[in-house]
Amino acid sequence: MSMQRILEQLFLGAKLLRTDRSLRFFPPDFTLRRPLASMLDKHLKQGGECYLVLYRWECPIEASGVWKDLLPVLQSETKRHLRSMAPQFWADSDLVGMDQLGPQEFVLLVRGDRPDDNEFVPPSLFRLSDHFKHALEYKISVEPALSKYRSLLRLTGTYVPIKSSYYESEGTIERLDEAYQFALALSTKQVTPQVIAARRQLDQILRDCSISVLAQPIMNLQNGDVFGWEILTRGPASSVFHLPDALFRFAGESNQLSKLEFMIVKFALDEVASRSIREPVFLNVTAVTLSHPLFLSHALQCLEKHPEIAPSQIIFEITERHEVEDFAAMTQTLEKFRRHGFRFAVDDMGAGYSSLQWIGELAPELIKVDRSVIQFVDRFSVKESLLRAIVTAAREMSCEVVAEGVEREEEADVLFRLNVGMGQGYYFAKPNVLLYEHEREIFKETKERIKYRRGKVAS
Numbered sequence: 001m002s003m004q005r006i007l008e009q010l011f012l013g014a015k016l017l018r019t020d021r022s023l024r025f026f027p028p029d030f031t032l033r034r035p036l037a038s039m040l041d042k043h044l045k046q047g048g049e050c051y052l053v054l055y056r057w058e059c060p061i062e063a064s065g066v067w068k069d070l071l072p073v074l075q076s077e078t079k080r081h082l083r084s085m086a087p088q089f090w091a092d093s094d095l096v097g098m099d100q101l102g103p104q105e106f107v108l109l110v111r112g113d114r115p116d117d118n119e120f121v122p123p124s125l126f127r128l129s130d131h132f133k134h135a136l137e138y139k140i141s142v143e144p145a146l147s148k149y150r151s152l153l154r155l156t157g158t159y160v161p162i163k164s165s166y167y168e169s170e171g172t173i174e175r176l177d178e179a180y181q182f183a184l185a186l187s188t189k190q191v192t193p194q195v196i197a198a199r200r201q202l203d204q205i206l207r208d209c210s211i212s213v214l215a216q217p218i219m220n221l222q223n224g225d226v227f228g229w230e231i232l233t234r235g236p237a238s239s240v241f242h243l244p245d246a247l248f249r250f251a252g253e254s255n256q257l258s259k260l261e262f263m264i265v266k267f268a269l270d271e272v273a274s275r276s277i278r279e280p281v282f283l284n285v286t287a288v289t290l291s292h293p294l295f296l297s298h299a300l301q302c303l304e305k306h307p308e309i310a311p312s313q314i315i316f317e318i319t320e321r322h323e324v325e326d327f328a329a330m331t332q333t334l335e336k337f338r339r340h341g342f343r344f345a346v347d348d349m350g351a352g353y354s355s356l357q358w359i360g361e362l363a364p365e366l367i368k369v370d371r372s373v374i375q376f377v378d379r380f381s382v383k384e385s386l387l388r389a390i391v392t393a394a395r396e397m398s399c400e401v402v403a404e405g406v407e408r409e410e411e412a413d414v415l416f417r418l419n420v421g422m423g424q425g426y427y428f429a430k431p432n433v434l435l436y437e438h439e440r441e442i443f444k445e446t447k448e449r450i451k452y453r454r455g456k457v458a459s
Helices: 003-016 035-045 061-089 125-141 147-152 172-188 193-208 244-253 257-274 295-304 327-338 356-362 381-396 409-417 437-458
Strands: 050-058 095-102 105-111 154-162 212-220 226-234 281-285 314-318 343-349 366-369 400-403
Touching (some): 035 050, 035 095, 035 105, 035 172, 050 061, 050 125, 050 172, 061 105, 061 125, 105 172, 125 154, 212 257, 212 437, 226 244, 381 400, 409 437
Parallel strands (some): 226 281, 281 314, 366 400
Antiparallel strands (some): 212 226
16 A cells, blocks of 8 residues: 555544534545534534525526636635635534535535524524625635636525424434525525425415514613514424524515515504504514505504504614615605604614615614624724714714614623614513513613613713
C-alpha cells in the first residue's frame, strides 16, 4: 500500500472519530453515518422543532452551455460563504447543521423553538432566510471567478418545518429526506404527492377556519402599561402549518394568501370581542390583501358584528411579505381605510423592503422597528444610530415607534435612553392567549420593572 493511500485512510479515520457536532457543517460523504441526521435526531428527541431551509441555484436556459464548467466553482464558493455567513444571521445554538444535498441545492437546518417555550416562533424565518439569500447571492456574484456570470446567477430559497408528527416516516434520516424533497418540490414548483397533500391540508384549514390566535402585549415605555396587542396566528397543532411562517408562505405560493388573511381578521376580531379588549389591536396584513377590492368591506362587516370595537382600535401592520411597487395606489387604498377610522403601522422598519420611503409615502401612524435593529443594539453603535434616526424621523412625522424583539435588559435600557415610545418582546412578555382585563395582574411586575429601569437610565 502506498504512503499516500495510508495517509488518506488515516485522515479518514481521524474524521470518523470526530463528534457529530464538529461535522455538522458540510460533513464528508461517510457511508457509516450522517452527522446532519444525527444532530437533527438529537434535537427532535429533546422535543425541539426544526426548519429545513433550502437554497438552490437555478440554471437559466441561456446558461446551460456554461453551467457544467461553472458548477464546480459555484459549489465550492457557496459552501465557503455559507460557512462564514450563516453564523452572522443565526446564533450558533440555532444552527443544527448545513450540507449540500444536490448538485445545486444546499440546506441549513435551523432550530425553530426555545427549550422553555413551545410557542416560540423563530424571528420571522421568512424574513431572515430571505435576507440571507440576497446576501449570499451577492457575495457569490462578486467573486472574481464568477462575476462575469453575474447576470446568470439566481438563488431561490424556501423552507419547511421538520417535526416528529409532521411525517409518517419514523426514522430521522427519512424525515430529513422527506423534508428536503418537499422543499425541493416547492422551490422548483413541482406538483408532487407531498405538495398535493399540503394543498389539501391548507384547503381544509381554510374551510374549517381551524386556526387559533395568540397575542403579545405591546408595552408603553413611558408608564409601563399595556398599550396594545399584536395578534399572532397559529395553524392546527398537528399540522405542518402550525407555525405562521409555513402557513403564510405556502398560502402565498398557492394563491390563497388573501383568503387566509380575510379569515384571520374575522377570527381575530371575534376573539378580541369575546375578551372585551379595549386597547389597540395590531393585525398583520400584506399589501396584496390590503389592495383586495373586498377587504375593506370585509373588515367593516366584521366590525358590524362587534359594535363595541371601534375601527380606530384596529391597527393594520403592513408586512413585508410583498414589496409595495405602486406607492401612489397604496396611499389611496390606505386613505379609504382611514376615512373609516382604521390606522396603520409599517412593520419591520430597518430590514428588507421597509425603508424611509415607506414612512414618507404611506405616512403610517406607527412604525415598528425590526428586531434585527434591536438585537444587541447596546453593543453596536451603528444599530443605535439607525434606531436614533428612525425615532427622529418618526417624531418629525408625528408617528409613534414600537421596538420589536426586545429580549435583554440592556436593549430595553437603550430604548429608555432614546425615549422610544413602546416596546414588544420576551423581555416584557411572551405570546399568550388574549386576556380579560381582570387577568392582567401578571403584567404588574413588568410595569414596575419598566418604571424602575426607566428611572435608573434617566438618573
